[in-house]
Amino acid sequence: MTVTTVPATHPIARRGPLAQASTAEIHQSSDLQHQRHEAHxxxxxxxxxxxxxxxxxxxxxxxxxxxxxxxxxxxxxLLKVDAHITLFHALPGSKLPEVKADISDLAARTPRFSIGVGNQDVYEMGKGVGIKLYAGQKRALSIRSELRDKWERSLHRHEQAG
Structure with missing residues (x-):
């Protein structure tokens, strides 16, 4: 799991963790133009x-x-966005209403939880680096797993993996 977030200037950032939100918001940046990896x-x-x-x-x-x-x-x-914790890299736009509803439902029933990272948890990933979560990883993976199970038929094989 790669550590990264929405920009601090984004309106949702002022609201606190997504788990506290009663509705989900999706941020799309149209000014980011790059080649998508086939696996995404x-x-x-x-x-x-x-x-x-x-x-x-x-x-x-x-x-x-x-x-x-x-x-x-x-x-x-390669630095196009600020740091973030990625759950999915390529959710299909055709499923956006379903995705928003599922995120909203999950956010409404997910309590806020702590995350933490450490120096020993840095790893290489392709053209950059990531930092593993040492605190909160199980909860974050559980959230991802629940959403992956709901969206499995719409996801690329890369997104379906653990």
Missing amino acids: IPKGSNDEKKLYILTLLTDKRHHDEMTALRRQWFPSR
Whole structure:
């Protein structure tokens, strides 16, 4: 699991963790243009163009600290977003109403939980680095697993994995 968040300037960031939200909000940045990895293209029609990334929302302190590390160690040419904890890389836009409803339902019944990272948990991932969660990982993986099970038929094989 890669540590990263929505930008602190995004309206949802002022509300606290997503688990406290009664409705889900999806952030789409149209100014980010990059090549999608084939493994991140969801199953679906050829007309499927919009893809969404789902991340956990963290508090400002965590966001700022992880973003500072990301800017220091992540390749600058690939640095398109601030630090975040990715749950899914490529959710199909055609399923957005279902995705929003499922996230809203899950957020309404998920209590706030702590996360933590440590120096010993840094790992290489392709062209950059990630930091494993040492606190909160089981809860984050449980959230991902529940959503993955609901969306399995719409996800690419890369997203279906554990």
